[in-house]
Amino acid sequence: MNSDKSALRDAATLIILRKDHPEGPAVLMGQRGAGAAFMPSKYVFPGGALDPGDAGVPLAAPLPAASATRLVQDAPAGIAPALAVAAIRELWEETGLILGLPGAWAGPVPEDWRSFAATGHLPSAAGLRFIFRAITPPGRPRRFDARFFLVAAEALACDPDDFSRASDELSFLQWVPLALARELNLPFITEVVLAEVQAQLTTGAEPATIPFFDNRGPRATFARL
Template structure:
């Protein structure tokens, strides 16, 4: 069976925010390779497409109520928990960082979670907040319906500077001060999400709505998810 790689796929992205950085609040970013089919040579947050196995991985703790409710409205097919799981998996695969709680897995461990499980942790969504949704415009070699989650670095169950277990999908992994992030070569949507993170830091409160860039049709639209 041939897979249409340009078909719209559900995806999850995780923005990890570090408040104790010496140069002010910082976010974790990495550089995609020059030959990557999607966003080559761009600095991005860890993230990727939803895997079929993400729906069966048990979370040690669920998403906070507000995020779970919004995702339930936004993803009526019930994939909200799987998207949170995918965000944690992508963070692990691309950076080697652990967002989880100590504990043994019940039953067999999926192959792409073997390394995570070997650290003695189970994935936990308790520290995630759903903050943004964006759909890739038509005509791109890869298209994603991406939900962006925000997590605090203090929720990590590991040294936030230890990238020794990262895959080679992202290079130059680093904590980028928010004040300097826009100086990097960024995708447009990443710039927009950074602005949202900065706005939330200034307000210090949970937003009443979630931004949504909808590119499913011939014309891009912007909405706010309640």
């Protein structure tokens, strides 16, 4: 196992869009702890690094084909479903919200999925849409190759305001209106992703390609997938 915490790790982030918010379209965000090694005190979307076991977790419904195809561009084959699983797992762990379909697990349930399985659901990627990819610049204490997924709040299999099963990893979980989100203490990349979400809402169309901020080399590059 690589013990270098600054080594680049695959990660998944989930942006849940709620259009029925009284103050306009809103996204779910929480604040990282002041003592966190990565982005302390920043408001972020639920998400985290890929776990080795994510590739073996069954999905009740797969990713849409377009997103699955884009996820494997300039990435290992077979990584797409694992990233979707990671996004759903992190959402459950950090917020207690369920993105899944009713169903029973066919075999033994992995330890970190037992509480999710106890709700009577299997994770479902049917509503996820891959919209952004960004690699953390060199020199940071933690580095991630993060894929951002967008999903409508209607896809949740639970009350979107019930955070009673959330862990303490994110505090002040809340639905933040897009019009007010930039008033929060945000990482730069989160501001860029929010602008992408707003642009897609404005046009009402899914773009033909998605942005990719690539910081693997000595110089940052921008591409489209």
